[in-house]
Structure formats: structure tokens, C-alpha cells
Amino acid sequence: MRFCLYTVLIAALLAGCRDSVEDQANKLGDREFTTDVWAKASDLQRGQMTASLLKKHDLKQSNGSDIVALLGRPTGYYDYDTNPAYVVGPATVESVYTKGYLLVFETDKENGKVERIFFVPDVE
Numbered sequence: 001m002r003f004c005l006y007t008v009l010i011a012a013l014l015a016g017c018r019d020s021v022e023d024q025a026n027k028l029g030d031r032e033f034t035t036d037v038w039a040k041a042s043d044l045q046r047g048q049m050t051a052s053l054l055k056k057h058d059l060k061q062s063n064g065s066d067i068v069a070l071l072g073r074p075t076g077y078y079d080y081d082t083n084p085a086y087v088v089g090p091a092t093v094e095s096v097y098t099k100g101y102l103l104v105f106e107t108d109k110e111n112g113k114v115e116r117i118f119f120v121p122d123v124e
Contacts, residue, residue, distance in 0.1 A: 018122060019122070019123070021054065021117050021118050021119065022051065022054050022055075024119050024122060024123035025050040025051035025053075025054050025119075025123070026051045027123045027124075028047040028048055028050055028051065028088070028089050028101075028123060029047065029048030029049070029051070030048070030051055030052065031045060031048035031049045031052065032049070032052050033049040033050075033052035033053040033056055035070060035071075037049070038053075038071060038072070039072055043075075043087050043088055043089060043090075043091065043100045044088075044089060044090055044091075044100075046086065046087075046088040046089075046103075047088035047089030047090070047100070047101060050088055050103060053071075054117070057070065059105065059114055059117060060114055060117065061114075062105075062113075062114050063107065063111070063112040063113050063114060064082060064083075064084055064105065064107045064112045064114070065112065067084050067105045067114065068084055071084075071086060074086060075087045076097060076098060076102055078097070078102060078104040078106060078120065080109070082107050082109055082112070083104060083105060083106045083107055084104075084105050084107075085097075085102045085103060085104045085105065085120075086102070086103045087099075087100045087101070087102060087103075088100060088101050088102075088103045089101040089123070093121065095120050095121045097120055101119045101120065101121065101123060102119065102120040103117070103119055104116075104117065104118050104119070104120055105117055106118070
């Protein structure tokens with residue numbers, strides 16, 4: 001019983017140590033975000049703009065269609081087509097989804113509101 005409690009406590013502490021999406025975005029660069037520049041940018045350049053994007057826009061108060069209106073057609077999806085996602089950053093990073101990071105806007109399937117924004121994999 002005691003071992004189980006320690007395991008849960010350690011797992012909770014490790015989960016709490018993960019950098020926020022904003023902190024992770026800052027690691028990718030500080031290029032200024034604009035919709036026009038994003039539309040023409042490479043994946044690497046888009047990664048460099050994610051910190052500016054998150055600072056300028058309160059995307060957690062948006063829904064999936066707002067994200068698409070701002071960023072254009074998603075370059076991928078995360079698990080469901082209701083979760084728009086964009087490949088950003090260097091192609092040297094790989095996940096089961098793509099080469100590069102996947103910037104995910106996970107939405108509520110009922111109302112379409114953004115519930116969570118995150119990178120796959122986490123930006124180290």
C-alpha cells in the first residue's frame with residue numbers, strides 16, 4: 001500500500017514539472033506572429049512564431065473554427081478531426097504523428113471549444 005502511494009505521489013510530481021505550452025513555445029524562438037507571415041512560413045518559421053502567437057491571442061477562449069480562421073487549414077490532426085494541429089519546428093524532431101512538433105488544439109467534441117493546447121512531443 002505504501003509503495004502504491006509513493007508511486008502515485010512521484011508520478012504527480014513529475015507531471016507537475018512539465019513546462020507550460022508557453023514555456024515550450026519560447027524554446028522554439030521569438031519570431032513575430034502575423035496571419036500573413038504564418039500562411040507563407042515554413043514549419044521551422046512557424047515554430048519560431050508559436051510563442052508570439054500564444055501571447056497575442058487568447059486561443060483557450062476560442063473554438064476549432066476560430067483556430068482555422070486564424071492559422072489556415074490544419075497541416076494535421078491529433079487523434080480526431082475536431083482537434084486541429086499544425087506541424088511546427090525543425091524536422092529533426094519526430095513523433096508518431098510527423099517530423100517536427102505538432103501544435104495541437106484539443107477541442108471539446110460537444111461544443112468545439114479549445115480545452116487544451118500542447119506540443120507533441122513536448123519541446124525540451
